[in-house]
Each structure stands twice: as C-alpha cells, then as structure tokens.
Amino acid sequence: MKPLVAIVGRPNVGKSTLFNRLAGRRLALVQDEPGVTRDRHYADAEWEGRKFTFIDTGGFVPGDEDQLLQQVREQAQLAVDECDVIVFVTDARAGLTAADEAVANFLRKSGKPVVLAANKLDTTTGQMLALAGEFYRLGLGDVQALSAEHGLGMQELFDAVTAKL
Numbered sequence: 001m002k003p004l005v006a007i008v009g010r011p012n013v014g015k016s017t018l019f020n021r022l023a024g025r026r027l028a029l030v031q032d033e034p035g036v037t038r039d040r041h042y043a044d045a046e047w048e049g050r051k052f053t054f055i056d057t058g059g060f061v062p063g064d065e066d067q068l069l070q071q072v073r074e075q076a077q078l079a080v081d082e083c084d085v086i087v088f089v090t091d092a093r094a095g096l097t098a099a100d101e102a103v104a105n106f107l108r109k110s111g112k113p114v115v116l117a118a119n120k121l122d123t124t125t126g127q128m129l130a131l132a133g134e135f136y137r138l139g140l141g142d143v144q145a146l147s148a149e150h151g152l153g154m155q156e157l158f159d160a161v162t163a164k165l
C-alpha cells in the first residue's frame with residue numbers, strides 16, 4: 001500500500017502549488033483568490049524509489065472568520081480519517097494566524113503524524129528562514145522551510161514525511 005499523505009492548511013498558503021510540485025505535474029488549480037480547489041485531488045509521486053499518494057485539500061467557500069475555521073477544521077478531520085501522514089502548510093510570509101493555531105490544536109489532539117511546513121520561503125537567506133521560527137510555537141515539532149513555487153525544501157519534506165511512516 002502506498003502511504004496516503006494529505007496536504008492541509010488554511011486557504012492561500014500554497015497547498016495546491018505544493019501538490020503540483022510533488023506530483024511533478026499541474027493537476028490542481030492555483031490562484032491568488034482563496035477557495036479555488038473545490039474537489040480533492042489525488043496524485044501519485046515517487047521519491048528515491050518510495051511511492052506516495054498525495055491529496056490536495058480545499059473546497060473552501062467564502063465566509064466570515066468562524067466559517068473559515070470550521071471549513072479548515074473539516075478538511076483536517078477528513079485528512080485525519082483518511083491519511084497516514086499530514087503535511088500541514090503555513091504561509092511564513094503572512095506569519096502565524098488564528099486559523100493556523102486552530103488547525104494545529106486539532107491535529108495535535110488527533111495524534112496523527114504531522115509534518116509542519118512553512119511555505120513561501122523563496123530564498124535561503126537567514127532573514128527569510130528566521131520567518132519559519134515562529135511556527136515552532138504551534139507545538140508540532142520541526143518546521144520544514146519550503147518554497148513550493150521554487151521547489152526549495154522538497155528533499156527535506158520527503159525525508160520528514162518518510163520518517164513519520
């Protein structure tokens with residue numbers, strides 16, 4: 001059985017961009033407007049001879065802050081039920097948000113293996129990587145610095161996912 005890996009997080013953090021990068025193909029719609037991924041997308045990927053199936057989550061409809069939190073939590077619940085490992089994506093440029101904290105609390109209680117990723121770290125300067133630091137506060141262990149757009153941090157991400165299997 002190929003391990004199922006779900007990509008979760010609030011809208012606009014770069015989940016679909018990461019999914020496309022991992023899939024090596026463009027399968028999910030990426031847009032500046034939150035709420036574009038209506039359905040779940042599945043893609044197989046292989047890394048160093050190991051096969052995975054990744055799931056892009058989304059399906060957010062516009063709403064107020066409470067409605068957003070509810071939807072992000074529902075997606076996280078589906079991921080917890082369905083998957084072996086969860087990649088929890090955050091936006092390091094935007095910084096830690098209430099929605100990130102809600103997802104983190106939920107995932108921590110679920111006991112599922114979680115790989116926490118801080119995305120949009122497009123350069124490897126110290127200043128940029130320092131932005132990942134605040135996500136340690138979520139209490140989910142190590143933070144993987146990523147640039148889904150530029151393909152940075154992918155090896156480390158696969159290594160972290162594999163270590164949780």
Ligand code: GDP
Nearest residue numbers: 011012013014015016017030031120147148149
């Ligand atoms: P999703 O809603 O979480 O699926 O996010 P998307 O993948 O649709 O991306 C939302 C926006 O963030 C798009 O404008 C992407 O181009 C942008 N984005 C995604 N990854 C990166 C990244 O690594 N760096 C930067 N600078 N922008 C990114």
Ligand code: MG
Nearest residue numbers: 015016037058
């Ligand atoms: Mg998306």
